[in-house]
Amino acid sequence: MAYMIPFSPPRIDDKIIAEVTAALQSGWITTGPRTKQFEKNISEYCGCKTTVAVNSWTMGMQVFLNYWGIQPGDEVIIPAYTYCASANVIVHAGAKPVMVDLNEEDFNLNVEKVRQAITPKTKAILAVDISGFPADYDLLMDLVNEEAIKSQFSANNDMQSNLGRIIVISDSAHSFGALMNGKRSGSLTDVSSFSFHAVKNLTTAEGGALCFNLPDSFDHDEIYKEFCTKILHGQNKDALAKTKKGNWKYDVEEPGFKCNMTDIQAAIGLVELERYQESLDRRKMIFHRYADAFSKYNWAIKPAFETDTKTSSYHLYLLRIDGASEAQRDEIIQEIFEHDVSVNVHFQPLPLLTAYKKRGYQMNDYPEAYAKYANEISLPVYFNLTDGDVDRVVAALVASVQKVLA
Numbered sequence: 001m002a003y004m005i006p007f008s009p010p011r012i013d014d015k016i017i018a019e020v021t022a023a024l025q026s027g028w029i030t031t032g033p034r035t036k037q038f039e040k041n042i043s044e045y046c047g048c049k050t051t052v053a054v055n056s057w058t059m060g061m062q063v064f065l066n067y068w069g070i071q072p073g074d075e076v077i078i079p080a081y082t083y084c085a086s087a088n089v090i091v092h093a094g095a096k097p098v099m100v101d102l103n104e105e106d107f108n109l110n111v112e113k114v115r116q117a118i119t120p121k122t123k124a125i126l127a128v129d130i131s132g133f134p135a136d137y138d139l140l141m142d143l144v145n146e147e148a149i150k151s152q153f154s155a156n157n158d159m160q161s162n163l164g165r166i167i168v169i170s171d172s173a174h175s176f177g178a179l180m181n182g183k184r185s186g187s188l189t190d191v192s193s194f195s196f197h198a199v200k201n202l203t204t205a206e207g208g209a210l211c212f213n214l215p216d217s218f219d220h221d222e223i224y225k226e227f228c229t230k231i232l233h234g235q236n237k238d239a240l241a242k243t244k245k246g247n248w249k250y251d252v253e254e255p256g257f258k259c260n261m262t263d264i265q266a267a268i269g270l271v272e273l274e275r276y277q278e279s280l281d282r283r284k285m286i287f288h289r290y291a292d293a294f295s296k297y298n299w300a301i302k303p304a305f306e307t308d309t310k311t312s313s314y315h316l317y318l319l320r321i322d323g324a325s326e327a328q329r330d331e332i333i334q335e336i337f338e339h340d341v342s343v344n345v346h347f348q349p350l351p352l353l354t355a356y357k358k359r360g361y362q363m364n365d366y367p368e369a370y371a372k373y374a375n376e377i378s379l380p381v382y383f384n385l386t387d388g389d390v391d392r393v394v395a396a397l398v399a400s401v402q403k404v405l406a
């Protein structure tokens with residue numbers, strides 16, 4: 001039998017190993033010069049005003065919600081169809097995740113449903129660029145700037161008053177390198193958070209970055225400084241600053257968090273970013289190869305990944321099988337694995353998970369999210385996946401669908 005095609009292995013080669021070794025041998029392994037360089041390169045690549053590297057999307061977003069003053073009594077709007085992290089951070093902030101259903105034509109949150117979900121308690125909208133395809137930020141920004149919506153907004157603090165409206169946050173965990181109106185993900189809205197987890201397009205093993213792009217009434221150098229403190233226990237000097245002669249003393253003005261990125265992680269990220277275009281190009285070719293292959297089958301519902309205004313980062317190929325029930329989809333997946341091909345499902349909508357069922361969310365309230373989930377299968381996409389591998393995935397899928405739906 002042929003080798004097992006994995007779902008999303010990281011691209012670890014001699015170049016990455018050499019950079020990590022160099023970081024290990026440099027005498028500086030925690031946050032230092034490589035992390036700072038990585039942050040600068042991300043800001044430049046994404047076109048945002050400042051970037052703070054952290055140890056995960058989750059902690060970056062948790063600290064951001066704390067920084068922005070999201071608290072009990074507040075509501076944050078999210079799509080029902082996302083990874084649990086998007087909702088968990090809101091729960092930990094003490095606020096309420098308000099879930100909305102998806103668009104019909106793609107996997108992103110529906111802006112009209114967002115409009116219906118806004119109340120005077122709404123402090124933020126956390127849109128998710130599912131699969132790497134940007135959410136409808138033009139519509140979302142227009143919505144939060146509407147007079148009627150702005151006038152019911154009530155600020156908890158000076159930053160929220162300065163903005164004077166609901167903040168639009170992007171869960172960009174999937175969308176590093178995606179484009180909308182010629183601008184890159186990370187600069188499409190007020191704040192974006194990336195994940196550099198092992199399975200993501202760009203990895204540092206574990207890691208993340210917050211990209212800030214607030215209006216010019218915010219001092220982004222000041223935000224950067226405050227964040228570097230906030231992610232290091234609130235300590236006003238980091239380890240590197242303290243190595244300067246006699247510079248041992250520091251203060252803690254507010255209790256902070258601990259979620260800084262290390263230079264070992266940044267070493268991986270620097271190489272990944274340097275060759276990122278090559279990685280995107282390969283992913284794009286894989287997406288097109290899948291799209292071409294599935295255009296022959298009328299049961300194949302292909303995902304949107306390129307439109308006039310948006311280009312995906314080609315993170316996940318979310319194929320749907322028309323006419324398959326949830327049970328049949330599960331059977332098809334079982335069959336595909338028999339062909340030594342790994343596939344996945346993204347995502348189980350949050351109302352299907354015990355933690356959110358217990359909090360009163362009901363799947364019936366999100367019919368579009370359920371319909372998308374029930375017949376969805378995510379296919380392998382990664383740099384080293386060859387054309388021959390793609391053809392094997394397609395053949396395995398076609399045979400499995402035909403067997404189960406026969």
Ligand SMILES: *Cc1c(COP(=O)(O)O)cnc(C)c1O
Binds near residue numbers: 058059128
């Ligand atoms: C992976 C992922 C996250 C969490 O990222 P971590 O870096 O693992 O914290 C958040 N949102 C979405 C949509 C994700 O896929």
